[in-house]
Amino acid sequence: MSATAESPQKLTKKELSADHPTWCPGCGDFAVLASFFKVLEKLQIPHEKICTIAGIGCSSRFPYFVNGHGVHFIHGRALPFASAVSLSRPDLHVFAFGGDGDGYSIGGNHLDHAARKNINLTYVVMDNFVYGLTKKQTSPTSPTGFKSKTDPAGSIDQPINPMRKLVSNGASFVARSHASQVKHMMEMFERAILHPGFSVVEVLSECVIFYPGAFDSGNPRKGGEFAEIDEKKWDNSSEDETRHDTTSVEAAFRLASEPFPGKFGVYLEVDRPTKNQLEQKWIDSSREKTKNASAKDLLSKRFAMMK
Amino acid sequence: MSATASPAPKATDDSTSGELPPAGDLQNAVIRFAGNSQDGIQTIGGLLAKLAGRSAREVMTYMTIPSTISGGPSIFQVHLGSGEVLSPGDESDFLIAFYQHSYDNHVSSLREGGVCIYDSDNVTPDPEANPGCQHVGVAITSTTVEALGGSRDRGKNLFVLGLITQLFKLDREKLVSLLERQFGGKGEEVLRNAMLAFDAGFAYQLGRDVIRQSYALREGISLDTDRIATDGNTAMLYGLIVGGIRHGAGYPITPWSPIMEGLRAELPKYGGLFVQAEDELAAVAMALGFSYAGHLSVTGSSGPGLSLKMEALSYGTMAELPLVVINVQRGGPSTGLPTSVEQSDLFQALYGSHGDSPRIVLAPKNVEDCFYTAIEACELARKYSCPVIVLTDQALATRVEAFREPNLDECLIESPPALETRGEEFKPYPLDGETRHAPPGTRMTGGKYPVVTGLEHDEWGHPSGSPEMHQRMNARRRDKLKRLADEIPAPNVFGEESGDVLLVGWGSTWGPIREATKRAQASGDSVSCVHLRHLNPLPGGLEDIFARFSHVLVVEMNDEGLYGFGQLTSLLRARYCDPKIRSICKTDGLTFKIREILDGIELHRHA
Ligand SMILES: Cc1ncc(C[n+]2csc(CCOP(=O)(O)OP(=O)(O)O)c2C)c(N)n1
Ligand code: SF4
Numbered sequence: 023m024s025a026t027a028e029s030p031q032k033l034t035k036k037e038l039s040a041d042h043p044t045w046c047p048g049c050g051d052f053a054v055l056a057s058f059f060k061v062l063e064k065l066q067i068p069h070e071k072i073c074t075i076a077g078i079g080c081s082s083r084f085p086y087f088v089n090g091h092g093v094h095f096i097h098g099r100a101l102p103f104a105s106a107v108s109l110s111r112p113d114l115h116v117f118a119f120g121g122d123g124d125g126y127s128i129g130g131n132h133l134d135h136a137a138r139k140n141i142n143l144t145y146v147v148m149d150n151f152v153y154g155l156t157k158k159q160t161s162p163t164s165p166t167g168f169k170s171k172t173d174p175a176g177s178i179d180q181p182i183n184p185m186r187k188l189v190s191n192g193a194s195f196v197a198r199s200h201a202s203q204v205k206h207m208m209e210m211f212e213r214a215i216l217h218p219g220f221s222v223v224e225v226l227s228e229c230v231i232f233y234p235g236a237f238d239s240g241n242p243r244k245g246g247e248f249a250e251i252d253e254k255k256w257d258n259s260s261e262d263e264t265r266h267d268t269t270s271v272e273a274a275f276r277l278a279s280e281p282f283p284g285k286f287g288v289y290l291e292v293d294r295p296t297k298n299q300l301e302q303k304w305i306d307s308s309r310e311k312t313k314n315a316s317a318k319d320l321l322s323k324r325f326a327m328m329k
Numbered sequence: 330m331s332a333t334a335s336p337a338p339k340a341t342d343d344s345t346s347g348e349l350p351p352a353g354d355l356q357n358a359v360i361r362f363a364g365n366s367q368d369g370i371q372t373i374g375g376l377l378a379k380l381a382g383r384s385a386r387e388v389m390t391y392m393t394i395p396s397t398i399s400g401g402p403s404i405f406q407v408h409l410g411s412g413e414v415l416s417p418g419d420e421s422d423f424l425i426a427f428y429q430h431s432y433d434n435h436v437s438s439l440r441e442g443g444v445c446i447y448d449s450d451n452v453t454p455d456p457e458a459n460p461g462c463q464h465v466g467v468a469i470t471s472t473t474v475e476a477l478g479g480s481r482d483r484g485k486n487l488f489v490l491g492l493i494t495q496l497f498k499l500d501r502e503k504l505v506s507l508l509e510r511q512f513g514g515k516g517e518e519v520l521r522n523a524m525l526a527f528d529a530g531f532a533y534q535l536g537r538d539v540i541r542q543s544y545a546l547r548e549g550i551s552l553d554t555d556r557i558a559t560d561g562n563t564a565m566l567y568g569l570i571v572g573g574i575r576h577g578a579g580y581p582i583t584p585w586s587p588i589m590e591g592l593r594a595e596l597p598k599y600g601g602l603f604v605q606a607e608d609e610l611a612a613v614a615m616a617l618g619f620s621y622a623g624h625l626s627v628t629g630s631s632g633p634g635l636s637l638k639m640e641a642l643s644y645g646t647m648a649e650l651p652l653v654v655i656n657v658q659r660g661g662p663s664t665g666l667p668t669s670v671e672q673s674d675l676f677q678a679l680y681g682s683h684g685d686s687p688r689i690v691l692a693p694k695n696v697e698d699c700f701y702t703a704i705e706a707c708e709l710a711r712k713y714s715c716p717v718i719v720l721t722d723q724a725l726a727t728r729v730e731a732f733r734e735p736n737l738d739e740c741l742i743e744s745p746p747a748l749e750t751r752g753e754e755f756k757p758y759p760l761d762g763e764t765r766h767a768p769p770g771t772r773m774t775g776g777k778y779p780v781v782t783g784l785e786h787d788e789w790g791h792p793s794g795s796p797e798m799h800q801r802m803n804a805r806r807r808d809k810l811k812r813l814a815d816e817i818p819a820p821n822v823f824g825e826e827s828g829d830v831l832l833v834g835w836g837s838t839w840g841p842i843r844e845a846t847k848r849a850q851a852s853g854d855s856v857s858c859v860h861l862r863h864l865n866p867l868p869g870g871l872e873d874i875f876a877r878f879s880h881v882l883v884v885e886m887n888d889e890g891l892y893g894f895g896q897l898t899s900l901l902r903a904r905y906c907d908p909k910i911r912s913i914c915k916t917d918g919l920t921f922k923i924r925e926i927l928d929g930i931e932l933h934r935h936a
């Protein structure tokens with residue numbers, strides 16, 4: 023291999039940008055994309071190893087706007103698809119993107135299972151509390167009373183609490199951010215990417231067309247408050263006692279139960295073997311038991327047992 | 330205590346009347362074992378099939394199992410023969426009835442002059458129930474218990490195997506070596522008990538009238554090749570591995586589960602991985618994910634689960650991702666008859682998805698063909714880069730057959746992801762060429778990376794809403810299957826190349842159709858048959874074959890529908906616009922009897 027092949031040119035936003043996003047001007051998802059680019063620039067992941075996968079929705083168009091290997095799959099099923107890519111290709115960095123409908127409604131079950139299996143990938147949910155692509159129907163995170171085309175008199179069903187869902191289903195890294203806070207998003211994305219296991223970042227990302235102002239209460243520029251989590255520093259100080267312990271599920275549940283707009287930052291960050299590791303361990307021990315036999319030898323032996 | 334040392338117990342010979350099966354050398358014998366599912370009667374079938382594989386004889390087994398986990402009636406039918414065995418047998422020559430309910434439900438399946446061996450510890454025979462058969466009472470339970478010196482009645486199956494070995498003068502030595510291999514790994518005690526039960530059955534003195542007959546099976550033509558014996562699901566599973574499958578995902582459902590359980594246990598040995606998904610939607614999504622990542626993969630299910638995979642399968646067609654989908658058909662709709670056989674998923678396989686989503690559909694004809702169809706499915710999925718659905722069924726899945734050991738040098742495929750760098754000219758979907766993906770991890774020297782999408786797209790995979798592009802891409806996805814059609818040879822006609830009746834079959838009806846054809850031919854009737862492995866696309870040349878017969882009758886295990894035609898019949902009628910194509914259909918959850926096919930022919934002739 024030549025020296026140039028070993029040290030390819032530095033990856034910048036220029037190489038990473040693909041089609042110009044088709045989102046509405048002002049859509050929160052633009053900032054999510056910009057933060058993602060900045061983190062990739064910082065981490066310098068080899069270009070061909072970047073793989074972004076999404077379902078269907080405005081937010082799920084994400085892969086078209088990233089110049090990397092990408093998949094625009096079907097509504098709600100990005101996570102199982104991405105899980106298989108992650109499990110069979112440890113060389114890749116696998117990212118899944120989507121919206122609240124895609125991830126918490128039609129794909130809600132898959133989220134639970136990808137999280138409990140602790141599949142090594144990073145998942146970013148652009149939660150706008152509404153179905154954007156299909157033009158304003160109630161979403162699983164729409165607050166009660168939200169007037170949509172499917173709830174003209176105001177939504178009546180209790181919304182999902184995404185943070186509680188994520189903490190309880192076993193995700194090993196759970197964070198929350200706001201699309202108006204690029205620096206914060208970058209920090210969350212970077213920590214999520216570096217976390218070994220299933221890492222998810224829930225981003226409040228405004229749909230300026232169908233739910234304008236939904237997240238103003240978390241945006242200082244709109245008169246709200248962006249309250250960051252004060253994480254424990256483990257410095258034995260007295261202040262540290264009241265700080266948030268990111269390894270505690272109970273503490274994460276307490277944060278998740280705060281009234282809207284709640285806190286932003288890392289809710290949970292625990293070390294737990296990934297399915298990738300556990301499956302590989304099984305593969306390795308199986309190979310060892312068969313003394314690395316070739317496929318032909320394994321099959322011949324199997325046929326001998328059938329005689 | 331040795332079973333042979335004590336004076337062997339004697340059968341109660343209370344035969345009422347009727348002729349015994351012909352003495353001397355038998356060509357075929359159909360033996361039905363009727364008991365409960367936990368009695369291990371399938372073990373007998375498996376061992377007899379292996380014995381047949383070693384003895385130049387043929388065996389076909391036929392199993393019905395209850396859908397409950399344990400307990401409940403279960404039957405296993407073995408058709409042993411010295412010649413070609415094509416069907417499980419319409420009627421049985423021998424019935425082994427373990428319980429009263431087994432006796433009551435199955436004594437009528439015995440042919441005139443057949444022999445009913447019943448467990449005299451459990452069964453009170455009713456001479457009126459089938460006056461044409463001979464009854465032989467054998468104390469199966471108590472003799473087994475006594476032989477094993479315990480109180481539990483496990484081992485009755487091996488006792489019966491010993492009895493059968495004695496009755497048919499089977500090769501005892503070979504059976505003993507098979508028993509040693511099957512039970513040897515499970516500990517000395519288990520093996521000893523197995524041998525005790527087997528020997529007790531072998532030494533058991535049957536009644537005079539029975540013993541007077543010799544039921545020895547004629548030796549078949551000696552085969553110099555190695556043969557293996559297994560069931561259709563296992564043959565399918567190893568076919569997939571030989572075809573190069575190393576990854577997959579599934580969700581349990583009868584009768585597909587054994588394939589996924591096998592893949593889950595086997596693939597890690599080959600460095601691969603099979604994932605149990607949370608549902609079928611996830612299973613097919615994962616399978617597509619593996620394929621996208623460069624590893625041709627498999628998912629599978631039975632009817633209801635295949636329905637759940639349909640949305641993702643049309644993504645497979647649109648994005649042109651290779652995928653193998655195994656569907657083990659059972660009786661439907663809905664939960665239907667989960668442990669019975671049916672061929673009612675053909676339309677679902679062909680047309681179950683939304684939009685125009687052509688895909689390849691194949692069906693294996695017997696256990697051996699499960700192996701080779703799986704390999705072909707892998708090859709076609711790779712070559713045409715699209716989903717391939719394999720329609721097997723419950724009967725094929727569970728029955729055991731012996732066949733020639735596959736030659737791995739000829740069929741083994743290994744195909745790791747193709748990650749070589751792609752140049753600037755890279756186009757995944759050229760309008761005038763073959764689909765070629767660049768799996769993730771591939772470096773693109775042009776600097777532009779591909780996004781695989783379910784939206785209509787152009788040659789580079791860019792979404793395109795252009796009406797013209799949709800037309801052209803639809804044509805592209807359709808034309809590649811038409812190219813495949815040109816490659817499939819026309820099926821062989823079995824029998825005369827022209828004549829009165831042509832029977833057409835697909836899937837597991839191959840054996841019964843062929844046997845019915847042979848029987849009709851033997852009585853001088855003009856009947857031939859063809860069998861289709863490729864259901865989408867259909868092979869070329871069928872039109873010419875059909876033209877040479879007065880009646881074209883499609884035999885299939887599904888409903889005749891609103892218009893009087895089964896699913897393949899409807900397809901063939903639509904394709905060839907030929908009104909002489911008609912159906913012999915049924916949906917009783919059982920494989921075709923030869924008689925039913927012959928009666929069907931007569932019905933159509935006089936219609
Ligand atoms: C199987 C299926 N059902 C429904 C749809 C229609 N659909 C597309 S996107 C969407 C909702 C998207 O909402 P969300 O995931 O919140 O994304 P957003 O557009 O708000 O970013 C729906 C219902 C579909 N594409 N596929
Ligand atoms: S509809 Fe809403 S979510 Fe969709 S692009 Fe426009 S602003 Fe964004």
Ligand SMILES: [Mg+2]
Pocket residue numbers: 079121122123148149150151152153154161
């Ligand atoms: Mg949304």
